[in-house]
Amino acid sequence: MREVRQDSRTVQSTDVRRSSALATAFSLGIGNMRKRKARTLLTCVTLVLLVFTVLSFTSVQTFLRLQTLSRDTDATYTGFLVRNPNWGPLQKQTFQYVESEFGSSEAEDRGITIVSRSWYSGTFPGETTFIRMDREGPDGMNHSTYASAILGLLPEEGEVSGLDRTLKSGRWFEPGEREVCIVPAEMAELLGMTGDEIVGTEILVFGQPFEVIGVFDAADLEKITDLDGEPLTPVDYTATGQDLLTELALMDYDEEPVDMAAFEHLPAANILLTPQAYVNDLGGTLRSVAVRFPTDEAAANRIERFMQRLGIPVVASVDGKVAVYSAMALSSLSGLGNLFIPMVVAALIILNTMMNAVYERFSEIGVYSAVGLAPAHIGALFMAEAAMYAVIGGMSGYLIGQTLARGITEYQLLAGLNLNYSSLSAVASTFMVMAVVMLSTIYPARKASQMAVPDVNRQWSFPDPEGDDWRFEFPFTISRTETLGLYAYLTRFFESHGESTLGNFMTDEVVLTGKNRSAPAAGRSGGRTASAGPVEERASAAESDAATYEISMKTWLAPYDTGVSQRVSLHAAPAEEEHDLYAVWVHIYRLSGDVDSWQRLNRRFLNVLRKQFLVWRTVDQEVKTVYADEGREMIAGGTGEVVVEPARDAGQVS
Secondary structure, three states: OHHHHHHOOOOOOOOOOHHHHHHHHHHHHHHHHHHOHHHHHHHHHHHHHHHHHHHHHOEEEEEEEEEEEEEOOOOOOOEEEEOOOOOOOOOHHHHHHHHHHHOOOOHHHOOOEEEEEEEEOOOOOOOOOOEEEEEEOOOOOEEEEEEOEEEEEOOOHHHHOOHHHHEEEEOOOOOOOOOEEEEEHHHHHHOOOOHHHOOOOEEEEOOEEEEEEEEEOHHHHHHOEOOOOOEOOOEOHHHOOHHHHHHHHOOOOOOOOOOOOOOOEOOHHHEEEEEHHHHHHHOOEEEEEEEEOOOHHHHHHHHHHHHOOOOOOEEEEEOOEEEEEEEEEEEEEEOHHHHHHHHHHHHHHHHHHHHHHHHHOHHHHHHHHHOOOOHHHHHHHHHHHHHHHHHHHHHHHHHHHHHHHHHHHHHOOOOOOOOOOOOHHHHHHHHHHHHHHHHHOHHHHHHHHHHHOOOOOOOOOOOOOEOOEEEEEEEEEEEHHHHHHHHHHHHHHHHOOOOOOOOOEEEEEEEEEEEOOOOOOEEOOOOOOOOOOOOOHHHHHHHHHOOEEEEEEEEEEOOHHHOOEEEEEEEEEEOOOOOOEEEEEEEEEEEEOOHHHHHHHHHHHHHHHHHHHHHHHHOOHHHHHHHHHHHHHHHHHHHOOOOOOOOOOOOOEO
């Protein structure tokens, strides 16, 4: 609709790009700074010194805060479990680090048991491992089967998780053993081993002979869970989605508390147990480390100290409660207390500078207001100038700081003093100074906007109606040479709302009439001529020797379901005690709708009318001349009378 209206040569709206307005504001700010070079130089030097001071006396301190997230799992032992949240491989140094922390011969480490678990299995979704095992029976018949994974354990595992209690026959691993294994009962049956002949039987794993030293119950082993609530068997990656693994791999353990996601594990009946040394030599990977403490008191103190140096979360059990412990990296700025006085001094300097600029540019503020800038726009001009100070001072101070730091380091002027302007503190300090500059300009900008409209009421308020009649003078004055063109423009604007319910109102019977000095009123046909009604006495007194114009129409106000309709007339006549200026009187008569809705919706209607007066100021002089000619044709077309043509010199709406 807007494009259709503008195609018909009716300029009914105008807009300024925000980027263009911002560029203009900055251009004006730079221009004012150039006018007062000495003041600008001193202000910028002050800000540069402040930025350098802030950069030199502030630093970022990083510290770790221990976060806990409770879990509803059984506390099978007192201690903690180290593993990746996505069950990814751990570095081999992880076990060595834990052992060096808790495995010493000191008194506080006595009674602590440390075990590690390694897997030889598939590590990606869809990847399946087949481990061939063979046994030649007494009758010479070969028995073979396949395992899905090998779980490498230490002899001390029984003291932590109690896996040795799942043995149906045989024994657990002993220190120094290597080519021995413990098989599930189901696998022993597939290999043709039954009864007492199982223990001591030799089988081939990948063609390498292994002695079977025990048989475990798969169902009992699956019932034994670790502190995370999951069994000790390797993860079944074919049953785990790739999306979950990717999400867990991308998590930043230093930024937020991390919980342990639940995974599907391989059936214990398909798992072969061997010493961990063999799994490591086979190419297996370390997946978890468990530490068991003799008492809860020892566990509470040691776990918190250990978490300060560990980069991954752990599942810990203390006092029978299981929780996920993670160390979050936090940072804070130090040395801010030393900057209070410099900040206050700089803020007062900026405040004084901008206040001086406001009072020195009092006449400019009046010009800005005269050309149509709103008070908020005038205040924004001073904020833009302050932004220039902030950018110049902040960036220059930062660059000078970088240069000075390089010089101190290069020539070793201050041995032992290292200024790091590439850290987070440099960015925070620079923005801190820029914020001080902008905050110090808020009050001067507010004073500038108040000076643009010195009246107590910065917004025009409508008078109250008298019954169904609402009469008042519109807060605009018009140049005599532009009045006819403006009224022709407004007539076209109101006519464009006659056949569409889009917008804030709909019109009908729009008529432009004019009276040439003492001639009788003439009107343009095209609808029922509306009675203009009585106008203000001062307007009537001024009409005796000058042309007057009037637009009358019937309007419906949106939302249309309220049923508000009215008759409106806009009467233009010479202003009282003003030379060559016209004033506009508005008369609104309510036809239907409740009074409250009528008054409320008219405020929006009159605001639209006010904007059209502002748009008229932006119209080119050639277009204004065309509208003036069209206005004379409108009035003459109704009566054949020719309206006296005013001078073509440019004028303005005041």
